Each structure stands twice: as structure tokens, then as C-alpha cells.
Amino acid sequence: xxxxxxxxxxxAESEGIQISExxxxxxxxxxxxxxxxxxxxxxxxxxxMEKAVEDGLKGVKSHSGLTGGDAVxxxxxxxxxxxxxxxxxxxxxxxxxxxxxxxxAMGTICATPTAGSAGCVPGTLFAVKNKLNPTxxxxxxxxxxxxxxxxxxxxxxxISGAAGGCQAEVGxxxxxAAAAIxxxxxxxxxxxxxxxxxxxxxxxxxxxDPVAGLVEVPCVxxxxxxxxxxxxxxxxxxAGITSRxxxxxxxxxxxxxxxxxxxxxxxxxxxxxxxxPTGRELEAKVYGISLKKE
Amino acid sequence: MKYKSVFDIMxxxxxxxxxxxxxxxxxxxxxxxxxxxxxxxxxxxxxxxSFARTYKGHGTDVAIVGGLLDYDTHDTRIRDALDTxxxxxxKVRFHEEESHTDHPNTARIRIGDDKGDLELVGISxxxxxxxxxxxxxxxxxxxxxxxxxxxxxxxxxxxxxxVTGILARHEINIGHxxxxxxxxxxxxxxxxxxxxxxxxxILKELERADHILQVAKIVD
Numbered sequence: 082x083x084x085x086x087x088x089x090x091x092x093a094e095s096e097g098i099q100i101s102e103x104x105x106x107x108x109x110x111x112x113x114x115x116x117x118x119x120x121x122x123x124x125x126x127x128x129x130m131e132k133a134v135e136d137g138l139k140g141v142k143s144h145s146g147l148t149g150g151d152a153v154x155x156x157x158x159x160x161x162x163x164x165x166x167x168x169x170x171x172x173x174x175x176x177x178x179x180x181x182x183x184x185x186a187m188g189t190i191c192a193t194p195t196a197g198s199a200g201c202v203p204g205t206l207f208a209v210k211n212k213l214n215p216t217x218x219x220x221x222x223x224x225x226x227x228x229x230x231x232x233x234x235x236x237x238x239x240i241s242g243a244a245g246g247c248q249a250e251v252g253x254x255x256x257x258a259a260a261a262i263x264x265x266x267x268x269x270x271x272x273x274x275x276x277x278x279x280x281x282x283x284x285x286x287x288x289x290d291p292v293a294g295l296v297e298v299p300c301v302x303x304x305x306x307x308x309x310x311x312x313x314x315x316x317x318x319x320a321g322i323t324s325r326x327x328x329x330x331x332x333x334x335x336x337x338x339x340x341x342x343x344x345x346x347x348x349x350x351x352x353x354x355x356x357x358p359t360g361r362e363l364e365a366k367v368y369g370i371s372l373k374k375e
Numbered sequence: 376m377k378y379k380s381v382f383d384i385m386x387x388x389x390x391x392x393x394x395x396x397x398x399x400x401x402x403x404x405x406x407x408x409x410x411x412x413x414x415x416x417x418x419x420x421x422x423x424x425s426f427a428r429t430y431k432g433h434g435t436d437v438a439i440v441g442g443l444l445d446y447d448t449h450d451t452r453i454r455d456a457l458d459t460x461x462x463x464x465x466k467v468r469f470h471e472e473e474s475h476t477d478h479p480n481t482a483r484i485r486i487g488d489d490k491g492d493l494e495l496v497g498i499s500x501x502x503x504x505x506x507x508x509x510x511x512x513x514x515x516x517x518x519x520x521x522x523x524x525x526x527x528x529x530x531x532x533x534x535x536x537x538v539t540g541i542l543a544r545h546e547i548n549i550g551h552x553x554x555x556x557x558x559x560x561x562x563x564x565x566x567x568x569x570x571x572x573x574x575x576x577i578l579k580e581l582e583r584a585d586h587i588l589q590v591a592k593i594v595d
Contacts (some may be wrong), residue, residue, distance in 0.1 A: 084376075096394075108380060108382075124390070129449075134540065188390070190388070191386055191389055192389060194502070196392060228382075240384070241502065293432055367432055
């Protein structure tokens with residue numbers, strides 16, 4: 082069983098297999114399941130993600146009214162304009178937003194690794210898909226590669242906003258996506274690790290400060306930026322750029338930053354954007370009254 | 376290693392918006408339903424900490440009642456759970472509690488009908504995982520995501536041996552087990568997490584074992 086990214090990359094490269102294959106084989110061994118069972122379960126998750134993106138692109142609105150409809154705006158903008166940031170990047174953004182808007186509207190999603198950060202992995206997948214034309218099997222592999230890197234983060238650091246801030250949720254999700262994009266684009270396992278490191282480095286310190294404590298503001302837009310970050314970092318890694326700080330050390334830095342982060346900035350709706358005048362106003366509107374401060 | 380499966384990371388499939396406030400809450404409700412063994416006629420749900428403050432926005436109330444109706448985290452019927460409960464004549468009341476609890480996401484659920492009632496405390500620990508920390512006054516630690524059997528029994532020697540003997544005969548492996556009691560020599564609670572769901576016939580056999588008063592189960 083791999084304990085860190087270095088071991089994961091070493092296992093893949095010494096055997097000449099992909100990261101996704103290392104993850105599939107480990108899952109079969111740990112759960113005593115056949116390849117068909119393991120791959121089949123992930124395929125069902127893929128179906129859920131695809132449906133969530135479709136639903137979000139049709140337009141949804143959350144119960145609180147704080148989020149919804151932005152994925153549609155982006156798609157309409159792309160029909161009429163050549164996006165400055167590029168079609169694939171903005172498509173990924175719209176699909177990440179679509180997923181998190183569906184989540185906020187109590188739709189069905191697959192937590193990757195959490196519900197609040199569920200947009201980055203499927204958002205990027207269904208956008209780069211249009212460029213790379215993967216088979217369904219390769220799309221399932223994308224999810225195993227994401228899962229392999231998330232597995233390391235979850236075991237060595239944290240994937241919880243309450244424990245480590247948004248860097249642990251959207252930061253991890255974006256890093257997982259970056260690593261998976263690299264593999265699908267034909268990069269090496271080492272390049273996947275570099276992409277993860279570059280992404281996470283640029284998410285370090287990101288706090289979890291949801292308005293009214295809801296998984297909406299700023300979570301939906303943070304997934305948009307997580308998806309953008311992932312695609313940019315994947316391109317950098319594929320260009321041969323490496324991270325001066327190795328991936329495992331970046332993960333460790335993220336963990337330590339999370340531990341020193343004030344409680345007010347870890348999913349308590351007490352600091353950051355949640356505590357701005359507008360944040361408090363929105364909170365009062367959602368609940369009918371303002372929440373008491375502790 | 377806290378996480379053992381890739382599906383702990385890529386999953387669960389769930390109704391949004393929050394793995395802790397929605398999926399975890401549904402699992403607490405469903406554990407209560409499972410342990411009660413039938414659909415309750417009434418429910419008194421006390422919410423603490425972050426649950427108490429944000430439950431309406433997160434659908435924590437809907438999710439818990441969805442769990443009481445035996446819905447899984449990804450069951451879309453969760454969204455209409457409050458209406459469904461009303462139609463079925465289930466009387467549900469929510470109480471926003473001010474007092475401080477050890478865990479920020481805590482719910483105390485009392486459910487019942489004309490034949491009996493049950494009270495449990497559940498916490499949602501993140502990523503959709505939940506734990507039951509109290510059942511009818513007994514302290515315990517139960518994930519609710521593994522099959523388990525819970526037995527109220529007289530606090531006498533031989534009670535545990537008779538239960539584990541029956542499980543062994545049916546080749547059921549015990550993953551985790553704990554025993555707690557309120558007072559020596561009175562009633563005690565045995566919690567046994569197992570690897571597979573337990574058949575009704577085995578539960579009946581357990582009910583007849585020495586010193587056993589009541590048997591309930593959690594299904595996967």
C-alpha cells in the first residue's frame with residue numbers, strides 16, 4: 082500500500098503502469114474484490130457526475146437563493162464570445178460551477194473528496210474530454226488517478242474544511258484533478274505528481290469561510306478557480322516544469338498550515354467572507370435572524 | 376491509515392449540499408430507524424452546535440427525517456422527506472438547543488410509537504461519516520456505516536459468551552465489539568460490528584439466548 086506520493090509514483094514507474102492502475106490494484110487487494118466490481122463502482126460514480134453536470138447546465142437554484150444559474154451564464158457567454166481564458170478552461174469552470182450549483186440545490190452529486198469541493202474533478206474531466214476524446218474506460222481511470230492522490234492527502238493531511246480550511250477541500254480536489262488531467266493527456270506519473278504539487282502550492286492558506294455556514298458562497302466559485310488552477314498546472318507539468326518543493330512536502334505544508342489556521346476560518350462562519358457586512362446581511366436573510374456570535 | 380478505500384475519497388454519492396450536514400445527518404436518522412426496527416409515529420429531534428444554527432440551509436432536518444424513513448444518502452426522496460412524513464402521520468418536532476456539546480454537529484433523536492420508544496445521540500464527523508455516541512442512556516461508539524447488532528442484556532456472566540457463541544456457529548466475524556452499562560449488575564448494552572448483514576433468523580436466535588432482553592440491528 083502506498084503511503085505517500087513518492088511511493089505511488091515509484092510503484093507506477095517501476096512497474097511501467099499508470100497511477101490509476103496502481104489505485105485499481107490496491108483497491109482490489111484491500112477490499113478483496115474483482116477488477117469488474119471495483120471499476121464498475123467507479124463507473125457508477127462517473128454516471129452520477131455526468132448527470133450532475135447536465136442538470137447544472139440546465140440551470141438550478143439553491144433553497145437559500147444564494148447560488149444557481151451561473152453555469153448557464155457561462156455556457157451562453159461561450160456561445161457568443163471567444164473566451165479570453167480559452168474554451169477548455171472556461172468549459173471546465175462552467176462544469177465545476179454546474180456541479181456545485183446542483184449540490185447547493187440538494188441535487189445528487191458524488192463527493193470528490195467532499196460535497197463542497199465536488200466540482201473540480203468532474204468539471205475538468207468533462208471539459209478536457211472534448212479535447213482528448215478519451216474512452217469511457219479512460220474516464221473511469223481519471224477518477225482512480227484523482228482518488229489515488231486524494232487518498233494520500235486524506236491519510237497524511239486532511240480533506241476537511243473544518244480541520245484544514247478550504248485548501249484541504251478545494252485545494253486537494255484541484256490537485257487531484259491536475260494529476261488526473263496529466264495522466265489522461267499522456268504525461269508520466271512523475272508529471273502527475275508535479276501538477277498536483279504546483280496546484281496545491283497555489284491553494285495553500287485558503288480559508289474556509291462560508292457565508293451563513295452554507296456550502297454556497299464562496300464554495301461554488303472556489304471550485305471554478307480550483308478547476309482553472311488544475312488545468313493551468315497540468316499544462317505546466319506537461320511542459321516539463323517541476324515543483325522545487327516535492328509534492329509530499331507541499332501536502333505536509335498544507336497540513337501544518339491547516340493546524341495553525343484560526344478556528345474562525347475553519348468552517349464556522351465566524352470569520353473571513355462570512356463575517357463581512359454583506360455576508361452577515363445574507364445570513365440574516367437566509368435564517369430570518371442574524372446568528373449569534375460566540 | 377484513516378482512509379483505506381479509494382471510494383472513501385471518490386464518494387459517497389449523495390444528495391447535497393453538505394457531506395457533514397446532509398449525508399452524515401441522514402445516516403444518523405437511518406441508524407435510529409434501523410435500531411427502532413420500524414417506522415416511528417413521532418420524532419423529537421434536538422439539534423446542537425453547527426447543526427442547530429444552519430440546519431435549515433443545509434437540509435439537515437430533511438435529511439434526518441429522510442433517514443427515519445429509511446432513505447440512503449443518495450435517495451432523492453430525501454428532498455420531500457418532511458412532506459412524506461406528514462402524509463404518513465409521523466409527528467416530527469425540531470428543537471434548536473443552545474447548550475454546548477463535545478462535537479459541533481450533534482443530534483439527539485427520540486422516536487417512538489404506541490409500542491415503545493428509543494433515544495440516541497449521533498454526531499456527524501465529516502465526509503458523510505457519522506457515529507452514534509449514546510443509545511437509551513448507554514454510551515457507545517458505532518459508525519452506522521457497518522452492519523452491527525446491538526443487544527440489551529442483564530449484566531451477568533455468560534451473556535457475552537452466549538452471544539459470541541451463536542455468531543461463531545453462523546461463521547460471522549466480529550470486527551469491533553464493546554460493552555457498556557449504567558450500573559453494575561443491572562442492564563448492559565453490547566454493540567457488535569460485523570462484516571456482513573445478519574439474517575432475521577439469527578437475530579431471533581440471539582433474542583432467545585441467556586440474559587438477552589432486546590436485540591436490534593444496523594444494516595449496511
